[in-house]
Amino acid sequence: MRANSLLFFFLLLFLFAAAAPEAPAQYKKYPESCPYCKHDPKILEKCGLVGHGPMPYGKGTSDSIKKLLTYATPLFIESKHFRICSTLQEYEIPELQWKNYEAELARLGKTLPGFKPKEKKLDPWLRIHLLAQRCEDRYARFLQIIQLKDEDFYSRTLGKPYRGEGRYLGMKDKFELFLLRNEHEFTDALRDQSGSMTKLTKREHFVTRGALSVFIPCEGDLKPDDQLWAHISHNLGHNFVLGYKYYSYEPPRWFEEGFAHFYEKEVNEDYNSFDSEENALAEMTHAHDWQAEALKIMDKGKAMPIAELMHKKSFNEINKEDHVVCWSKVEFMIKAHPAETAKYMDAIRGRLNDKGFPDGSDLVAIQRNIIKDAFKLSLADFDKEWEKWARKAYGAVRPR
Numbered sequence: 357m358r359a360n361s362l363l364f365f366f367l368l369l370f371l372f373a374a375a376a377p378e379a380p381a382q383y384k385k386y387p388e389s390c391p392y393c394k395h396d397p398k399i400l401e402k403c404g405l406v407g408h409g410p411m412p413y414g415k416g417t418s419d420s421i422k423k424l425l426t427y428a429t430p431l432f433i434e435s436k437h438f439r440i441c442s443t444l445q446e447y448e449i450p451e452l453q454w455k456n457y458e459a460e461l462a463r464l465g466k467t468l469p470g471f472k473p474k475e476k477k478l479d480p481w482l483r484i485h486l487l488a489q490r491c492e493d494r495y496a497r498f499l500q501i502i503q504l505k506d507e508d509f510y511s512r513t514l515g516k517p518y519r520g521e522g523r524y525l526g527m528k529d530k531f532e533l534f535l536l537r538n539e540h541e542f543t544d545a546l547r548d549q550s551g552s553m554t555k556l557t558k559r560e561h562f563v564t565r566g567a568l569s570v571f572i573p574c575e576g577d578l579k580p581d582d583q584l585w586a587h588i589s590h591n592l593g594h595n596f597v598l599g600y601k602y603y604s605y606e607p608p609r610w611f612e613e614g615f616a617h618f619y620e621k622e623v624n625e626d627y628n629s630f631d632s633e634e635n636a637l638a639e640m641t642h643a644h645d646w647q648a649e650a651l652k653i654m655d656k657g658k659a660m661p662i663a664e665l666m667h668k669k670s671f672n673e674i675n676k677e678d679h680v681v682c683w684s685k686v687e688f689m690i691k692a693h694p695a696e697t698a699k700y701m702d703a704i705r706g707r708l709n710d711k712g713f714p715d716g717s718d719l720v721a722i723q724r725n726i727i728k729d730a731f732k733l734s735l736a737d738f739d740k741e742w743e744k745w746a747r748k749a750y751g752a753v754r755p756r
């Protein structure tokens with residue numbers, strides 16, 4: 357059984373020239389309490405929120421984080437399935453992107469008093485409210501993909517199907533997000549919370565609380581809100597797959613990374629995040645259009661068969677073409693075979709041996725069998741069906 361820390365890191369694809377390191381900034385002061393919900397239980401309930409703390413968080417509480425980062429004035433928010441800590445500053449939505457924000461800001465405006473959805477400047481309190489709404493949307497999307505409901509998750513109960521150890525997709529506690537506005541704050545927070553010294557995004561499992569978290573340094577190419585949100589969604593994709601039916605062993609890496617790319621592209625097609633193991637560099641594709649890239653890989657006959665992808669044990673074995681292929685095969689599964697994909701995900705997560713202990717052995721055979729039983733396809737036919745689907749789905753939308 358392996359369930360401690362998640363020792364893998366990220367590398368980001370710099371689509372645009374990497375921004376210069378931020379000069380020490382004089383940060384603007386904002387009200388210490390939320391001027392929108394005013395921490396009023398009635399308003400919070402209407403927004404589907406628990407509140408702005410204090411709350412359990414990371415290895416301790418929101419108060420211990422506030423003490424650690426006094427200079428950064430972190431804000432907290434707790435929703436039904438998430439706890440978020442943010443030191444992000446005000447963000448001005450670029451004119452060209454305004455239409456991408458319109459619908460979600462209008463939704464936020466319906467529940468949050470005093471917020472005018474036409475406002476183009478998002479102050480730190482609005483940003484954390486918007487994040488909570490977005491994260492809950494991604495959670496709902498995951499429930500849709502696995503074809504389950506919130507009430508299908510509970511602590512282990514005799515006589516009921518095993519779905520992990522708790523109410524949050526099988527995790528005991530809520531999913532967390534730790535957004536730090538610069539490397540300095542990121543280093544301070546991560547070192548204190550996990551002992552890690554990495555400068556790159558890191559996912560963490562707080563085992564005693566049973567909470568999966570991700571620490572993100574929000575500078576450079578993660579400063580623009582649309583790119584940061586893509587990166588967050590990628591990480592939520594990982595943490596949801598890991599947490600589904602409790603994180604007690606690693607899922608098949610090809611599916612986990614393919615799913616995370618799928619989750620990222622659903623919110624932003626133009627930004628890509630990549631995983632690698634500690635001390636290694638991820639092989640990142642610089643292709644901008646992954647649909648065109650998938651077609652190119654197919655034409656060259658270089659698409660890795662699923663039978664081989666299933667044997668990859670670490671992110672380091674996933675090369676740049678494989679990233680695109682993993683993403684596309686997961687997209688094919690979810691879009692062309694939604695019910696079968698839910699069965700596949702159910703089959704690979706939360707396995708127990710006859711003594712009731714987590715058992716992540718033999719995942720290759722388990723994947724082969726569920727593809728045969730649920731998809732009614734051999735692995736070779738799965739690849740053929742995928743190629744047929746992808747040629748039709750991606751061929752029809754050229755050029756972008």
Ligand SMILES: [Zn+2]
Binds near residue numbers: 390392394395481485
């Ligand atoms: Zn508020």
Ligand SMILES: [Zn+2]
Binds near residue numbers: 613617
């Ligand atoms: Zn990833």
